[in-house]
Amino acid sequence: MAKHFASKPAAKKSSAQGLNEHRARKRFGQNFLEDDGIIRRIIKCISPKAEDNLVEIGPGKGAITQHLLEACPTLQVVELDRDLIPVLLSQFIARYPDFSIHQQDALKFDFSSLLGEPANPLRIVGNLPYNISTPLIFHLLSYHGQVRDMHFMLQKEVVDRMAAQPEEKAYGRLGIMVQYYCRVENLFDVPPESFNPRPKVDSAIVRLTPYEQLPVVAKDVKTLEKLVNTAFQQRRKTLRNSLKQLMPAAAIEALDVDTGVRPENISLAEYVRLSDALFELEQG
Numbered sequence: 649m650a651k652h653f654a655s656k657p658a659a660k661k662s663s664a665q666g667l668n669e670h671r672a673r674k675r676f677g678q679n680f681l682e683d684d685g686i687i688r689r690i691i692k693c694i695s696p697k698a699e700d701n702l703v704e705i706g707p708g709k710g711a712i713t714q715h716l717l718e719a720c721p722t723l724q725v726v727e728l729d730r731d732l733i734p735v736l737l738s739q740f741i742a743r744y745p746d747f748s749i750h751q752q753d754a755l756k757f758d759f760s761s762l763l764g765e766p767a768n769p770l771r772i773v774g775n776l777p778y779n780i781s782t783p784l785i786f787h788l789l790s791y792h793g794q795v796r797d798m799h800f801m802l803q804k805e806v807v808d809r810m811a812a813q814p815e816e817k818a819y820g821r822l823g824i825m826v827q828y829y830c831r832v833e834n835l836f837d838v839p840p841e842s843f844n845p846r847p848k849v850d851s852a853i854v855r856l857t858p859y860e861q862l863p864v865v866a867k868d869v870k871t872l873e874k875l876v877n878t879a880f881q882q883r884r885k886t887l888r889n890s891l892k893q894l895m896p897a898a899a900i901e902a903l904d905v906d907t908g909v910r911p912e913n914i915s916l917a918e919y920v921r922l923s924d925a926l927f928e929l930e931q932g
């Protein structure tokens with residue numbers, strides 16, 4: 649298998665397709681970036697270096713890829729749309745022989761396979777397909793120990809949820825679980841006019857930096873996820889009422905957290921305390 653292309657070759661008919669002939673596909677969440685000013689700002693935030701283990705998800709027609717390769721010629725990309733593979737190869741492979749393309753679904757992709765020997769933590773970037781952004785973020789969080797940082801373009805509303813703090817309207821499951829693993833920085837907003845076709849919503853750039861040592865550690869992360877899901881299923885209920893599905897009233901009363909409040913009123917550290925109590929209860 650050629651180093652630069654780690655999957656089945658794209659269909660023959662598409663190999664003649666040029667940069668401008670590829671039509672954006674909604675099912676792949678394709679909104680191509682066309683604003684040079686925004687692209688340069690993104691690259692500046694990423695600050696790619698030759699020695700980085702840089703991975704781009706969804707390179708599309710290569711708008712960001714081009715600049716990443718200039719700084720880091722060993723860039724690897726994961727792209728699902730096989731019709732884009734020849735577009736990428738024809739632009740970059742002659743100039744960057746160490747460029748690798750994985751024609752794969754990022755949702756199922758094993759990112760630890762890209763670590764190299766000796767392992768070099770990943771720097772993951774991408775203008776992500778908005779239709780799969782939340783499951784993709786959860787998939788990537790499972791590699792937190794192998795990732796140095798991540799820079800993503802996402803729907804602004806999703807970035808707001810990731811960065812939200814207790815008492816804020818956007819605070820919920822996504823923010824709590826992302827903040828469990830990562831420092832979250834909401835870097836800047838991007839308007840719909842920067843893309844072709846234009847998305848219906850505003851976008852934003854976020855930086856996620858996984859902690860080397862988690863600030864709070866749950867005894868069992870699956871229990872934390874279950875608890876947070878249950879708590880936010882009905883945002884208007886008090887925690888005490890929601891938690892009744894998971895533990896007996898007496899156990900709730902014995903907790904060292906005020907459960908007479910709504911789920912948006914308590915911090916990540918308090919969720920971890922509740923989760924540890926639930927885990928111990930379940931262990932018997």
Ligand code: SAM
Pocket residue numbers: 676677678679680681682705706707708709710711712726727728729732752753754755774775776777778780
């Ligand atoms: N990076 C390009 C840009 O900024 O112009 C394209 C961004 S576009 C919003 C999202 C890209 O992700 C598309 O190239 C799309 O084909 C690709 N994509 C969609 N679903 C994917 C998946 N499950 N795995 C990998 N790539 C995917």
